Amino acid sequence: MSNSREPFRERIARAADAKKSPIVLALDLPTSKRNLPAFAAKTIRAVGQHICAVKMNFHLILPLSASEISRINKLVHSYGLQSIADIKLNDIENTNEVAIDHLTRMGFDAVIANPFIGKGGLAALVQKAHKAGAGVIALVYMSHPGAKEGFGLEVGGRGLYSEFLERATGAGADGIVVGATQLDILRQVAKQQLPVYSPGIGAQGGDAEQAIRSGADYLIIGRSIVEAAQPAKVAKEIQSRILLSVRK
Amino acid sequence: MSNSREPFRERIARAADAKKSPIVLALDLPTSKRNLPAFAAKTIRAVGQHICAVKMNFHLILPLSASEISRINKLVHSYGLQSIADIKLNDIENTNEVAIDHLTRMGFDAVIANPFIGKGGLAALVQKAHKAGAGVIALVYMSHPGAKEGFGLEVGGRGLYSEFLERATGAGADGIVVGATQLDILRQVAKQQLPVYSPGIGAQGGDAEQAIRSGADYLIIGRSIVEAAQPAKVAKEIQSRILLSVRK
Known part of the structure; x- marks a missing residue:
């Protein structure tokens, strides 16, 4: 990682362009899987042509070593x-900065953070990440049913997610997360300058085309690809459907 | 891990009693340290008699493998x-449950969670953890300056931390986190039945005795012990000061 690299935001836009795919593969492998690194590699090889990025959560980050990651x-x-x-x-x-250090050493290009930590903390995190050549994607509205009890809280007469959006923009974040199950919020944030990452497609009930039409720039898709009998087939199908949808 | 074990809440109370110490050592080792597992082991051996628990954050969880942890x-x-x-x-x-699976397999006794995820999500997490013989400690008010922009938000005419406290109690959590820099909040939550864990002692400006007198049950102390030339001496000093303070 070096600060002379092209910013993350441009790197991922270029990858999406090259692959003709806005799909971020969430490598959410079940704990029951044996040999997680081999399964992760097999999945990446299978769908690598149909996605622009891979997202790893605790499914891999907890059990695997830094060198495996x-x-x-x-x-x-x-x-x-x-x-x-x-x-x-x-x-x-302090902890956020240490986390960025470890993650960039492992080769990650970006980290997802919760603006709940406050403006200053988020800004410090973005600065630290940018110095290391990495990006920060800020949560604005997650996809699960309980999301309204956090991001949807009414604070000062408006949804907390509006405040989080302001914090993300103010801190210079490289993107925001808005669940594909929250189409109204997606439409609202689509007017912003920040790229929007939408999780919750498939297993959680969100629809890929609807999310894209509502303003999502990237679709985070996990279980419906990863746990499919033929991951490449499913990924390619979603990719084609989105491409058709965009052409409409 | 098995669900026939004594609950976490009782296990840690017994450890604190046996060691005559409410100190939870935060093993927040700087990224610059070489051979983190050896340094962690050395620190535990040095201060093991003066603490009741060890807390690991991304400082160790990111760089180390599951078997090292x-x-x-x-x-x-x-x-x-x-x-x-x-x-x-x-x-x-789904992700919270996978995380609990991996963490309990690594031998962790409890996990810290943010009630921001909502009542249902927190309750599901506590159930999952208890099944695995582990506890859940819920954030109620953190120690950093930006904490007020999250936990301190006014929602429905009161601080969001009050809502988080209710969520923690309702979900059957095994403890709550309230920063040692937030003495007023500590005094408020001290009337509750849930054990209170207080971080922010030392490096962040909180005082051990004040926190205990204000209602903290456990003190989370990291850098002031871990980065000391003689960790055991510092830990023993804090332990003695707290014991004296409690006797007053």
């Missing part, structure tokens, strides 16, 4: 893809 | 101490 990230990069660490960082400044 | 947890247990994973979990139900 590094090897996966090298494979991700060899396919011209970006890699995102989804630990929904929400800690004190 | 397991070995540290075995050492922690051999000193009669409890082990807490501080990843401030704030994700969808």
Whole structure:
């Protein structure tokens, strides 16, 4: 990682363009899987042509060592893809900075953080990440049913997510997360300058085309691809459907 | 881990009693340290008699493998101490459950979570953890300056932390986190039945005795012990000061 690199935001846009796919593969492998690194590699090889990035959550980050994660990230990069660490960082400044250090050493290109930590903390995190050549994607509205009890709280006469959006913009974040199950919010944030990442497609009930039409720039898709009998077939189908949808 | 074990809440109370110490050592090792597992082990051996638990954050959880963490947890247990994973979990139900699976397999006794995820998500997390013989400690008010922009938000005419406290109680959490820098909040929550864990002692400006007098049950102390030239001396001094303070 070096600060002379092209910014994350441009790297992932270029990857999406090259692959003709806005799909971020969430490598959410079940705990029951044996040999997680091999299964992760097999999945990346299978769908690498149909996605622009890979996102890893605790499914891999907890059980695997730093060197195993590094090897996966090298494979991700060899396919011209970006890699995102989804630990929904929400800690004190010192811990967030240490996390960025470790994650960038493992080859991650971006980290997902929760603006709940406050403006200053988020800004410090973005600065630290940018220095390391990495990006920060800020949560604005998650996809689960309980999301309204956090991001949907009414604070000062408006949804907390509006405040989070302002914090993300103010901090210079490289993107925001808005669940594909929240189409109204997607339409609202689509007017912003920040790229929108939408999780919750498939297993959680969100629809890929609807999300794209509502303003999502990237679709985060996990279980419906990863747990499919033929991941490449499913990924390619979603990719084609989105391409058709965009052409409409 | 098995659900026939004594609950986490009782295990840590017993450890604190046996060691005559409410100190939870935050093993927040700087990224510059070489051979983190050896340094962690050395620190645990040095201060094991003056603490009741060890808390690990991304400082160790990101760079170390599951087997390295397991070995540290075995050492922690051999000193009669409890082990807490501080990843401030704030994700969808599926991911939280996968995280609990991995963490309990590594020998952690409890996990820290953010009630921001909503009542249902927190309750599901606590149920899952209890089944695995582990506890959940819920954030109620963190110690950093930006904490007021999250936990301190006014929602429905009161601080969001009050709502988080209700969520923690309702979900059957095993403890709550309130920063030692927030003495007023500490005094408010001290009337509750839930054990209170207070971080922010030392490096962040909180005072051990003040926190205990204000209602903290456990003190989370990291850098002031871990980065000391003589960690055991510092830990023993804090332990003695707290014991004297309690006797007053």
